Amino acid sequence: MGDWLGDAYHFEGEIPKAISNLIELEELVLSDNSLSGSLDTEIINILGLRIIDLSSNNLSGSLPPNLGSILPNIERLFWHASCLHRELSTSLRTLFALSCKIQVRIPDEVGSLSSLLDLRISGNNLVVSIPITIGNLRKLQHFDLTNNKLTGFIRDHICKLQHLGDIYLGKNKLSGSLPNCLGNITSLREIHLGSNKLSSNIPPSIGNLQDLVVLDLSPNNMVGSLPPEIGNLKAVTLIDLSMNQFSKEIPREIGGLQNLVHLSLTHKKLQGSIPDSMSNVAGLEFLDLSDNNMSGTIPISLEKLQNLKYFNVSVNKLYGEIPSGGPFKNLSSDFFLDNEALCGSSRFNVPPCPASSKLRSNRKKLILSFLFLAIAVVFVPMTFVLLWIRYRRDKSVPQQADLLSTISRERISYYELLQATNALSESNLISSGGFGSIYKGILRGGTAIAVKVVNLQLDAAFKSFDTECEVLCSLRHKNLVKVITSCSNLDFKALVLEYMPNGSLEKYLYLHNYILDIWQRLSIMIDVACTLEYLHHGCSSPVIHCDLKPCIVLLDEDMVARLSDFGISKLLGEDQGDLYTKTLATLGYIAPEYGREGLVSTKCDVYSYGVMLLETFTRRNPNEFDGDLRLKQWVSYSLPGAVMDIVDANLVTQRGSRLTDGARCCGINNKGGIRLLC
Template sequence: MEIFNISGLREIDLSSNNLSGSLPPNIGSILPNIERLLLGELTNLVGTIPHSISNCSKLTILGLSGNKLSGLIPNSLGYLTHLQYLDLERNNLTSDSSLSFLISLINCRNLTLLSLYLNPLNGILPASTGNLSTSLTKVTASSCKIKGRLPNEIGNLRSLLFLDLSGNNLVGSIPTSIGNLENLQRFDLSNNKFTGFIGDYLCKLQSLGAIYFSQNQLSGSLPNCLGNITSLRQIYLGSNKLSSNIPPSLGNLQDLVVLDLSSNNMVGSLPQEIGNLKVATQMDLSMNQFSNAIPTEIGGLQNLAYLSLRHNKLQGAIPDSMSNMVGLEFLDLSNNNISGIIPRSLEKLQYLKYFNVSDNKLYGEIPSGGPFKNLSSQFFIYNEALCGSSRFSVPPCPSSSKHKSNRKKLLVVFILLVIAVAFVPITFVILWIRYRRDKSAPQQADSLSTIITERISYYELLQATNALSESNLIGSGSFGSVYKGVLRSGTAIAVKVFNLQLDAAFKSFDTECEVLRSLRHRNLVKVITSCSNLDFKALVLEYMANGSLEKYLYSHNYFLDTKQRLSIMIDVACALEYLHHGCSLPVIHCDVKPSNVLLDEDMVAHLSDFGISKLLGEDQGDLYTKTIATLGYIAPEYGQDGLVSTKCDVYSYGIMLLETFTRRKPNEFEGDLCLKQWVSYSLPEAVMDVVDVNLVTPTGNHIRKELDVVASIMNVALDCCAESPARRTNMKDIVGMLQKIKIQLSAC
């Protein structure tokens, strides 16, 4: 660039322009008087940072963020003694294992900002980090592959306002010297591997506005003094191993906007003081062990838009006071032990878009006014005795019987008893005759005891499927074929007929029967019955009108947008979460892939095909098998050693999540390159290069925000695909992360 030959220049700002090239090797000699050099966000600035930059001795501001610079960060930066602002974030810059460039920066005594975010530094923070400028107010080094411990000397940087070391591989406990950073306002250590307790040292940070400690392995209790940091506005402690009550002192945080304690092991009652958090807009207490009733004081949170209490052990009724939470848009109370009725007063919540009370003990009428007009029936399943409108897939509520006399009631009971006494012997005779008659029939339905809704004979199956004709064939797999059928009642069914010429098909049939006997979840394909004898074995399944996810991804006649794809993958994640964590014995599916994800008429996803699934015994973390699943989706330990665990499903899910948003099959790559590597090389800057070209276009509205959402989804997928099973995220956390991303997507 000719501009670099003007030796008298003191300031250059070419940021955010369509410029290409590299920094001149002799930049220090041709710009000896430069004081401010800002070259961030250029189209194609490549190459290295020249060592000669140390000759720009008057430089106070150096901004090179958002480029494609590579190579080592030069130690010669330490000669820029007037440097105040150093921004190298979002490049491909590296360092040696001891991050020696940081040591050189000790000489920059006026440094106030240091940003290294998203560079693969791959080193250990030296203890001398604590000797950096005492004027330093902001340090961001997130997603830099920094490892080792956080040095105790970090507490010497007493002017720090902003410290972000998230998304690294830091281990050990958080040093108590952090308590010396009395001016700290934002503290982010999320997505690391910190262990140990959150100590009282945190309470010395009386200027703290935001704590981000989620996705670590922190344990123990929340410090009671946390409620004394009245400046706190955001607390993110989700996905740790915290095991205490919520301290009532948290109610003192009257400026708190976000409270996230999800996916921990927290216990006890929700404190009444939670009702003091009047300005809170988001509260996630899901995936814990909270018990007893929801406090009525929660109704005072009129600004709360998001409340998740799912997967706890809460009891009692839904407080009528929740109808005062006029700002609510999202309310999830699913998977608890909540009883009683759904208060009709909740119809007043005009902004409510998501209300899930499935898997509880509720009864009575489901309200039908206000926001309930648009809610899915799936939000009310698996309760005790809910009734109401047919669109909720519940029986109608019985009419009032207040005016019936006791005499009439006794008469009805007497008549029913008489009928029952007469019916039992008659039924016995009919069944005996039918048994004698059918004993000679070639085939007969063999029920799956706990999930049958009706018995269907072999002849009815033939009639329903046009004698298993090819025109009714809707799919084939390793162990048989699936046919569409229509019963005489008009009910559509899918009939999975096993190929008994294959020995493995017998085992596959028995496995599916054993596994599906005790499972029930909205995102698993429902089995109606089975039909079995020596010559014929079939499962009768609920028909999925929209076919498989694979069809929607790879057929030109179908299209799924970002929101639909994310919703489908959340459905599958919920199914796996149930299999791994919600059953008496964990179930490993072993063959998670798009062709085994089926879509009903409402585009709700259902996981199918349990033919090679495994049941883990009590206290059994993994087991060995010789059964091989589908290539491309198999976890390394499964393919190499035959070792399967729930983490194998997590790996397969991660691959499928990548496939869903890239529309690239995992088995179409050659050589050492694979789908997960291809994606990881492109994140986060080049997400546009890997995302399905049909999904987002350069002219689309809010393209940048939507690409950021897709990048977040792919980061979750890559966490699932870690080589080591121990480093893979569990399905509980995956569900939580994807649901939060879905909320972000809704805001795009």
Template sequence: MNQFSNEIPREIGGLQTLLHLPLRHNKLQGSIPDSISNVVGLEFLDLSDNNMSGTVPMSLEKLQNLKYFNVSVNKLYGEIPSGSPFKNLSSDFFVDNEALCGSSRFNVPPCLSSSKHRSNRKKLLLSFLLLPIAVVFVPMTFVLLWISESNLIGSGSFGSVYKGILRGGTTIAVKVFNLQLDAAFKIFDTECEVLCSLLHKNLVKVITSCSNLEFKALVLEYMPNGSLEKYLYSHNYFLNIRKRQSIMIDVACALEYLHHGCSSPVIHCDLKPSNILVKIRCDVYSYGVMLLETFTRRNPNEFDGDLSLKQWVSYSLPVAVMDVLDANLVTQTGSRLQMELDVVASIMKAALDCCAESPARRTNMKDVVGMLQKINIQLLAC
């Protein structure tokens, strides 16, 4: 008897020792998670007086200890399971639903066995399901054009990002979550809550979000120039020392805002050149590695065995900077070259300070920004 809404999280199936789950008289929606069948010790489950739809999962027959199961006053349809433990349940536990069917002892009509009737019923149900979706989404203020494989920008652990166009002609990026993954629901809710509250010039802006039971997406500002990774490793592009330093200062400023400028620290957790677009110090370490990668043009995954990018650079500092510096950056000679090498050595020293093995010894992003800005003044003087 609370005001709980939305879906029952699928992760509830991980509560192996759960015995009683009373959720009666709330505002729950969506279907009964199939994962509940994994809670093998469950004895009491009350989902009555909600707004739940879909079918009663047949997998719940595995709950041999279930003594009470009430789904009355919902919008459920389809066949009521008849195996144990449903053999001993009262018909009162299934009343006032949309279209439940099954055994006569539940006081519901028999399920249609004819494939023709099944097909017609599915078409009818599909029509009723699609109608409210159409009513909601047709009047939206924008239309996403061509969201297809040809507009795929990139993909990650929980979904893919597509290029789209608003009705007014504005280009956008649409991050579509893969709802086949249980964690995607939680990640979507977390990103909506966190990203929509962020405001910084070096962070991609969230325009809006789209969400229903079958589709969840974030609509983001589109960044037409691509990623840092493209500029580092493509032969068609080149970033000089000043541009690389400028980019890394911008990234450091964004991380400083996330770590120190928000009411609660925000952790990126996947910092790498392809994203230059769970734990603050983890971000600092990743930033340090990315700073090294930016000025050496060496992918951290290139190194085998006990040698890492961090170790390779540290072995060459401070006297052999030239051995690890991206050869494309060597454009000066004489004293000017030495000045540039000194600047790069300072940058790599700052990167190594971010990569300390002990999290407590890693430099915080406020100090990183300060160091890089001082180094930038030296670089401008070269």
């Protein structure tokens, strides 16, 4: 006999002792009946019995005191009785005691259930605190003590449950803070801790729970700000943090939760504005921000949330026009009540926005006027100064150009290069890359040169050498590193280049002994921009550099920028707007379409230039950011109000309120004046 089920009938009276004669019985299911009396020891002392379900009956009494010894094979026990005894079987895998009238504390002996996978004792009157021995249930996957009268703290011992998938501790009287180690249980899928008295803040380690789907902490007494690490919960679909005491702003990182469907932040003390990044949460259906202290306007970008069905921002300090497109067409006026000065369509029961189109037009005019003023006050004087500096500098160029021209008319032999570089000595090594190395050399006349020697052991290096020769032989621009000559035989290939005594832009950005002021950084980036304009529009065939980064921007003795390293550059033929390549540039500077598809165009250079421009003024390497955050996003999050927090500290005085002297000469300040970096 495999099992004996009682659900097909409705039984009354006591359970007959004769059942104990069924020695091959494996499952005894008598749930949902009107059985009374107590459970006889002989009935459950059946060696093959694995599952007992006696729930929803009128059984009286408690479980037998020696239950742990007489149930050696029990895997599942469903029992609705007046108490839960301390002695239980170590073979038990599932323990359900739902909606009993258990009024005792959880016995410490529960920690001996080493095989337990599923523990559910919800809907009872359990008291005192969660025993420390719970940490011994190392195999536990589902932990449910919902709707009891538990008190005390959630201690660190719960973090020992490394296989835990779901934790339900809601509707109790638990207090204190969430353990910091909670983020170490990376198997967690659902956290339900609502309707308690938890305080303190959300630990940043919560961001480690990459597979978390549900986070419910409502209501409690939690304080502090929402950690930006909440943006790491990429799998989460529901976050309910309502009816707590959180304050400050909603972190912008919450816009990265692409799977989020339900977000409730109601009844808090949140401040600041609604982050525009929320418009990126494409699957959002429920968003409740009511009963807070939020100010600012409702971002019109939220019209992109086509799945949004519930959007409540009532009882805040919002102002401005309520968007009318997208999901806002179907929202109730009740969702916008009790705000400072919202206006818009009459169906929202708010006053119309007075001459809103005129206000927007005036605002655009004001912005244009400000831009023209910025150009007039900053860029025009700077242009004149730069032209004057270059005029003074160019007066000395002909002599140097004549010297290089004389050298280039002479053929430099392989042995002369060896002599000039001291046989390619390591002491003369300037830098080394994927396709070769660059050495400093001194010719017999005393002229300094740079010798770029190709690594002939790499097949790609041959193509790189040929490409660079093909490109550079047709280019003439003052901001390109000049090629003096080349040297090539079966065992040696090298380019002889003009020597740049001040090294690269990368050296000045990241070595502490070198500092560039804002004037120098601006001048260098203008030089690079002029070079790109020439490559893209000033040549007979547009040239795409394909690998712009600070280490290939070299600086001559006057700190003029010279672009170098055309080993993977591309020439666009006639009527070509773009082309494909299998050669990838440096990570962090690659345009998205270049990295994904190998599609290169002049726009790729412009993208890389933009990344390098941000890097130059913030001194932050684009590859130092974790996760999905990029340098471009990091900067955009700080605009326009916190730009002074992201610029390179070397450009800011100790008081942090003004830029260095070079910047102040431009009229750049942080007290109402024009801020160039914005």
